[in-house]
Amino acid sequence: MTTIDVNNLSKTFGKTVAVNNVSFEVERGRIFGLLGPNGAGKTTTIRMINFIMPPDEGEILINGVKAGPKTQRWIGYMPEERGLYKKMKVGEQLIYLAQLKGLTASDAREKIRYWLKRFGAYDWHSKTVGELSKGMSQKIQFIATIVHDPDIYIFDEPFSGLDPINSELLKEIIIELREKGKTILFSTHRMEQVEQMCDDICLFNNGKVVLTGNLRKVKKDFGKNTVLIEFEGDPTFLDQLENVRINNRSTNFAEIRILEGLDHQDILRKAMENTEVHKFQLVEPSLNEIFISTVGEDNIKQQELAV
Amino acid sequence: MSWRQIFLVLKREYITRVKSKGFIWATILVPVGFAAVISIMVFITVWESESTFEVAIKDETGQVAPPLIEINERRYLDYSDLEIDSLRTLVQQDRITGYIVITEENITERRNPELIYRGSGGMEFLMSVESDFRQVIREVRLRRADVSEEIQEIYEARINLDTRRLTREGEEEDDDTIFLSFVGMLLGIIIFISIFSYGGYITRGVIEEKTNRIVEVIASSVKPIELLTGKMAGVGALAITQFTIWILAFAGLTTIAGPLAMSLMETSASASGDLAAAEAELPAFLDFPTVEISLIVYFIIFFILGYLLYSSLFAAIGSAADSDTDTQQLMLPITIPIMIAYFIMFHTWRSPDSILSVVSSIIPFFSPILMITRIAITDVPFWQIGSSILLMILTFAGTMWLSSKIYKVGILSYGSTASFKDIFKWIRQ
Numbered sequence: 001m002t003t004i005d006v007n008n009l010s011k012t013f014g015k016t017v018a019v020n021n022v023s024f025e026v027e028r029g030r031i032f033g034l035l036g037p038n039g040a041g042k043t044t045t046i047r048m049i050n051f052i053m054p055p056d057e058g059e060i061l062i063n064g065v066k067a068g069p070k071t072q073r074w075i076g077y078m079p080e081e082r083g084l085y086k087k088m089k090v091g092e093q094l095i096y097l098a099q100l101k102g103l104t105a106s107d108a109r110e111k112i113r114y115w116l117k118r119f120g121a122y123d124w125h126s127k128t129v130g131e132l133s134k135g136m137s138q139k140i141q142f143i144a145t146i147v148h149d150p151d152i153y154i155f156d157e158p159f160s161g162l163d164p165i166n167s168e169l170l171k172e173i174i175i176e177l178r179e180k181g182k183t184i185l186f187s188t189h190r191m192e193q194v195e196q197m198c199d200d201i202c203l204f205n206n207g208k209v210v211l212t213g214n215l216r217k218v219k220k221d222f223g224k225n226t227v228l229i230e231f232e233g234d235p236t237f238l239d240q241l242e243n244v245r246i247n248n249r250s251t252n253f254a255e256i257r258i259l260e261g262l263d264h265q266d267i268l269r270k271a272m273e274n275t276e277v278h279k280f281q282l283v284e285p286s287l288n289e290i291f292i293s294t295v296g297e298d299n300i301k302q303q304e305l306a307v
Numbered sequence: 308m309s310w311r312q313i314f315l316v317l318k319r320e321y322i323t324r325v326k327s328k329g330f331i332w333a334t335i336l337v338p339v340g341f342a343a344v345i346s347i348m349v350f351i352t353v354w355e356s357e358s359t360f361e362v363a364i365k366d367e368t369g370q371v372a373p374p375l376i377e378i379n380e381r382r383y384l385d386y387s388d389l390e391i392d393s394l395r396t397l398v399q400q401d402r403i404t405g406y407i408v409i410t411e412e413n414i415t416e417r418r419n420p421e422l423i424y425r426g427s428g429g430m431e432f433l434m435s436v437e438s439d440f441r442q443v444i445r446e447v448r449l450r451r452a453d454v455s456e457e458i459q460e461i462y463e464a465r466i467n468l469d470t471r472r473l474t475r476e477g478e479e480e481d482d483d484t485i486f487l488s489f490v491g492m493l494l495g496i497i498i499f500i501s502i503f504s505y506g507g508y509i510t511r512g513v514i515e516e517k518t519n520r521i522v523e524v525i526a527s528s529v530k531p532i533e534l535l536t537g538k539m540a541g542v543g544a545l546a547i548t549q550f551t552i553w554i555l556a557f558a559g560l561t562t563i564a565g566p567l568a569m570s571l572m573e574t575s576a577s578a579s580g581d582l583a584a585a586e587a588e589l590p591a592f593l594d595f596p597t598v599e600i601s602l603i604v605y606f607i608i609f610f611i612l613g614y615l616l617y618s619s620l621f622a623a624i625g626s627a628a629d630s631d632t633d634t635q636q637l638m639l640p641i642t643i644p645i646m647i648a649y650f651i652m653f654h655t656w657r658s659p660d661s662i663l664s665v666v667s668s669i670i671p672f673f674s675p676i677l678m679i680t681r682i683a684i685t686d687v688p689f690w691q692i693g694s695s696i697l698l699m700i701l702t703f704a705g706t707m708w709l710s711s712k713i714y715k716v717g718i719l720s721y722g723s724t725a726s727f728k729d730i731f732k733w734i735r736q
Contacts (some may be wrong), residue, residue, distance in 0.1 A: 015734060048525045069530065071308060077527040081721055083520030099315050100528035144524065184717070306407060 002061075003028045003152060003183040004049060009058035017045040018223040020207040021058070027198070033194040033215075034187035035291060036204030045204075049185075062152065065184035071101045078154040081188075082273060085129040090140055091123075092145060093129065108147065113145040116285050119169075138157050138166045142173060151257040153177060153225055155186035159193060171197065191288040203291065204296045211290070219284045220290055226285045227256040227264050233275030241267060247289055252278075257289050276291050308536070312529045316451070320512065321544050334549055343649045344559065349567070360428050361437060363394055363406035371409045395423070398716025404428060407440075414447055417674055434459035476685075484684065488656055491683030493689075495652045495676045498613055502645060502675065505546045505614060506621035510634060513625025513718070522718045531715040539618045546614060554603075605682050613675025617641060619703075619710035623632045623730075626717025633724035648668060648673035652680055659685040668697045671702035709734060 004026035006184060010018040019041040026032040034042050047053045049060055051067045058083045062071035085093055091112065098108035116284075117297070119139045129137050138161075146153065153174070159167050174184055176195060194201060201218060203211035211218065230253050238246055238254055243262045248255040258264060264282055272275050324330055342708035363724065366372035375383040384392060394406040405424025412418045420440050422433070449459050470482040516522040525534060624637045651673065655664040659681045668677035668687075676694040679688050716733040717725065725733075 011703070013736075047523075047719070052523065052526045072528055075527070077524070079520075079523040079527070081520040081523055084522075085515075085521055086519055087327075095321050096315065099526065100312060100525065307394075 001028045002026070003063060004032075004185065005061040005064075006045070006049070007059045007061075009045065011048060011053065012055050012056055013118045015135050017207050019055075022204075022207070022209050023058075024202045024209060024212050026183060028298065029035045029178060029181045031174065031183045031197050032183070032205065033198035033201040034185060034285075035189065035191075035194060036187075037189065037295060040204035041207040042204050043156055046077075046079075046154055046187060047186075050075060050154060051179075068202060068257040073148070074149065075152045075154055076150045077153075078141065078158055079156065082141055084129045084144070087128055087286060089126055089128055090116075091125040092134070094140070094144055097144045098147045099252065101150070103148050109280060111147050111149065112143065119143065123144075130189055134164050135166055138162055140169060140171070142166075146173070146177075150232055153182060153184045153186075157185070158186050159188065159190060166199055187269070191286065191291060195287050201287075202274050205295045206302065208298075210298045211294050216288070218290065219287070222285045222290055224282050224284055225264075226283050226289060227258065228268055228279070228281040228283055229254050229256065229267070229271060229277065230279035230303045231271055231275040231277045235275070237270050237274040241270065245289075245293070247286070247292070250262060255286065255289070257285060257293070286288055308530070308533055312533045313537040313540065316534055316545065317541040320538050320541025324508070324542070324545050325548065326483035329709065330549070332445055334552050337553055338560065341378050341557060356635075360404040360420060360432050362388070362422070363397065363403050365389065365391065365394060365406060366410045367408070368414060368447075370414075370447050371440075371443055375439060375504050378439050378443070381432070383506075392471055394583065398423065398425060401425065402562075404432075406536050414444060414451070420444070425562045451546065459510070470628040488684050489678040490602075491659070492652065492656045494602075495649075495656075495680040496611055498606075498675050498679060499645065499649050500631065501546060501550075501610065502613055502617050505542055506641070508542050508545070509618050509621045510625035510628075511631065512538060512542070513622050513714075514628055514631055514634070516627070517628075517718060518630060520721075526718065532711050533719075535619065535622055535711055535714050538622060539615070542618065543611070543614055549702050550610070566623065602683055605680055608696065610681045612696065612703065616671065616699055616706060617645070619707045623710035623713040623717065625724040626714040627730055637727075645676070648676040655680050656684070658685075666690065669698065671695070671698045672700055712736070 002025045006022060006024050009019055009022040010017070020044060022041070034045070035255070036042050044053070046056045049062070049067060051069065051072050054056065060067040063072060065071050089095075094112045095105060095108045098111065099105060103111070113122070116125060119135065119142075121139055124132060124136060124140070132140065145155075145194055154171075155174075158170055159225075162170065171193075174186070176182055190278050200213065201211070201215050202209055235249075235251060235254070238249065239255075241256070241258045241262075245257045245259060246254050247257065256267060258267075268277070268280055271280070359381050361384055362382055363384050364372045364375060366387045367386065369387070372383065372385040372387060376385060384403070394403075397403045398405055404427060405422050407420050407422050409420060412421050422711075424434060425463055445462065446459075449462060450558065472480045472482045472483065472484075516525065521548050524628060605653075620641050624641065627637055628634045648667070651663065652668050654661070655668070655677050658664060664677065664681060667673045669691060670683050678687070678695050682692065687710065713730055716736065
């Protein structure tokens with residue numbers, strides 16, 4: 001069942017086309033990753049889904065309802081640029097934010113108590129946010145996002161600026177929410193997190209969707225054309241390889257994407273001639289590789305169009 | 308628009324501010340300051356009646372000293388028997404303030420009496436001595452000229468202008484134009500200051516939400532127009548709270564100040580056993596003529612309209628700025644009309660019915676300051692008041708529309724302060 005249905009969405013600021021005819025669907029109970037380089041239009045799309053900005057064209061349906069004040073209450077949103085009132089007490093602040101999402105004061109109080117206890121933050125209730133450390137206020141920010149127990153969670157670059165402990169905590173929360181059947185959409189440019197967590201992805205470039213679908217399927221479609229190689233010896237043979245792209249290179253390791261024509265056995269042969277090979281593996285490309293090649297191809301195509 | 312959301316925003320804006328130390332201090336300190344000023348003035352008056360300057364009179368005519376002593380027996384001492392040298396010594400030793408030698412020439416010729424003193428006492432002392440001598444010497448001259456009592460009375464008479472107001476209903480009233488002129492100016496200044504200070508609250512509040520980066524979280528629950536309306540209403544409620552407290556405090560202070568001052572002066576006067584001083588009149592600055600209720604109502608109307616008119620613009624500026632320090636230039640379009648109104652007020656205060664005063668008091672951006680000044684001082688025709696109110700309401704609708712457009716875009720654009728060019732773009736979007 002589709003929870004967030006984005007159809008032919010467009011948004012223009014002055015002369016800049018921020019979002020250009022974007023469509024994708026987010027399924028209930030899944031984690032959806034919105035990927036793309038900076039300035040690709042992720043945040044603008046997310047803001048339109050949250051009804052912070054109206055789209056110029058196209059339509060957004062949340063559980064079949066057009067995005068509006070009503071659908072805002074079904075969403076918990078943590079923006080990339082996030083913060084809290086510094087001079088307001090933690091408890092008061094959370095009650096205010098929960099009330100804005102439609103909770104009654106007593107309902108809000110109860111839920112806030114639960115989450116503060118759960119995060120071991122109950123003592124901070126009467127402190128102002130200004131008195132808290134950065135890590136502490138990040139936890140309060142999570143609570144502010146999830147306190148009204150919505151069905152949908154949207155996180156814009158959630159892991160940027162988080163300390164490792166809170167990064168781990170947020171990951172746990174997201175996984176737990178999915179287990180409860182909630183829908184999660186988050187944007188990021190950190191691929192390893194997407195690989196670990198996402199069920200579906202949507203890749204943005206220059207305001208357009210260049211790739212969307214189930215993560216496993218996307219990877220499968222790219223084929224097993226990546227070589228992981230571990231060796232000991234002179235690594236200069238890597239530089240002589242043609243028609244490959246080398247990612248993740250270090251003194252005794254390389255991830256090699258075979259672009260076209262070249263047989264992976266050739267790589268193995270060259271490696272054995274020059275070094276002692278410890279490991280040689282043929283795998284699906286990493287998401288990072290998919291990201292780079294898709295965005296790269298898309299950019300080349302656009303340059304050609306421009307010419 | 309959802310009233311529930313607006314009310315939640317209003318409540319937060321109001322409660323967090325009303326509890327803030329700055330607000331509590333300002334609310335307390337203004338009446339305390341007012342009370343302090345009044346009590347300082349009372350004490351000056353009381354003190355003044357206590358302090359005595361002794362002026363020795365060496366009167367060679369025998370006609371000047373007795374009436375002077377009659378005027379002020381504590382100040383003037385008849386030392387006609389002493390030699391000038393001993394008078395000088397007394398002054399040098401600070402036993403008396405000064406001395407004056409009166410000779411025939413002071414009466415028969417145009418020769419001024421001369422006060423020899425150590426230089427203490429100040430202008431007020433010198434002026435009162437001067438006026439006492441002027442009166443006494445004139446009386447002596449008149450008596451010597453053997454003019455009739457009638458003519459003497461004519462010379463003694465002082466002509467002032469008394470004024471009474473005739474209302475449209477044909478009733479005569481006491482005229483307090485001078486007092487009301489000060490009230491009018493004061494009300495104008497109060498509105499001037501409060502537009503800036505409450506407007507400043509709003510600008511800073513908007514910038515705070517931007518720099519704290521909470522505004523996007525709020526925007527995912529509340530429409531920008533709801534947030535803006537709630538903010539303006541919250542700070543407006545704060546302003547009304549503060550003014551109610553101040554008005555009550557002033558009313559209380561002015562009611563008790565008069566009797567308190569009287570009793571103070573009576574005690575000090577009876578302590579010195581001076582019955583004449585005990586009957587002294589209340590000092591003029593404590594004699595508050597009553598202010599009409601209608602003036603207070605108009606003040607509230609113009610205060611609220613002026614606040615509304617300008618506050619949405621202050622919010623728009625906050626949304627376009629990226630930090631507190633960047634607001635200066637953006638403030639200009641607001642600051643200029645308020646400053647112009649403020650300067651015109653000093654003209655309006657003296658001639659409230661001039662064409663400049665009438666016309667500019669109807670211009671919506673000037674009305675809150677100028678119309679209230681005029682209403683306080685003069686009898687403003689109702690059509691002028693009515694049209695200024697109507698124009699302000701219409702202009703408010705315009706500024707609100709404009710501000711909400713700027714605000715909507717401004718709160719989400721981080722990183723740099725917008726230029727006027729950017730702002731025009733936002734309006735046209």
